[in-house]
Amino acid sequence: MTPTNNNLFPILDFATDLAYRAGSLLRAGLEHDRGVELKGRSNLVTNVDRASEALLVATLRDRYPEHRILAEEGSTADGNGAYTWLIDPLDGTNNYAHGFPFFSVSLGLLYNDEPVLGVIYDPIRHELFSGVRGAGARCNGRRLQVSTTPRLNAAMLTTGFPYNRFTRTDNNLAEFSRILLQAQDVRRPGSAALDLCYVAAGRTDGHWELELHPWDVAAGALILIEAGGQLSDWNGQRWTPWNDRLVATNGAIHKDLLEALQ
Secondary structure (H helix, E strand, O other): OOOOHHHHHHHHHHHHHHHHHHHHHHHHHOOOOOOOEEOOOOOEEOHHHHHHHHHHHHHHHHHOOOOEEEEOOOOEEOOOOOEEEEEEEEEOHHHHHOOOOOOEEEEEEEEOOEEEEEEEEEOOOOEEEEEEOOOEEEEOOEEOOOOOOOOHHHOEEEEOOOOOOOOOOOOOHHHHHHHHOOOOEEEOOOOHHHHHHHHHOOOOOEEEEEOOOHHHHHHHHHHHHHOOOEEEOOOOOOOOOOOOEEEEEOOOOHHHHHHHHO
């Protein structure tokens, strides 16, 4: 049976509390040795990533043993139900490792592979972004709505670059250079989850990125949709959490951004 808001709101309350707990762990970890390790030249992991993931996964397993779980640092749980949690315990690890205060905890819930709930917490700014399918998106209780910016040349955009950009030619640098000259400006904050929330909140007008993973964007995509935004892959086709290329906008500039990417 397709979940209703009556089913999802208690899960939202639980996920919100859990995100606060994980965020407190991340915030406290900034004051200590973060145990940085390299997974690749620019792909880092810290002991705080692992501690946050352990907290999230253990708590979810205990509360919802029938739910499946897929988390960034490798934790999984094979439930027997239609729900799947996609978890990023620390989105923006490179920022975190350097003490740059832009990172988040991201919890996305799928039902039969469709996003139905998202919670993203920024523990530095104490901002909790959330969305439930069909019930809108909010930040700290305030309803979110995408911007009304009508044209690409008036738009503030964000983007990101793949970890293996040093060894691949398809690395978003050409697209970045081209779009930088067409948009009002482009930022590269370093947390895809928060990037999508900022589009949902109308703080930016669009975001594009490649080499994404489901846990990076599942929660943020649901929040953006519920705030009135538009999502697609780079070809303008239907986006799912398993697509590794995403274009997310306020809707008004979507066609123009897709054309610029081509």
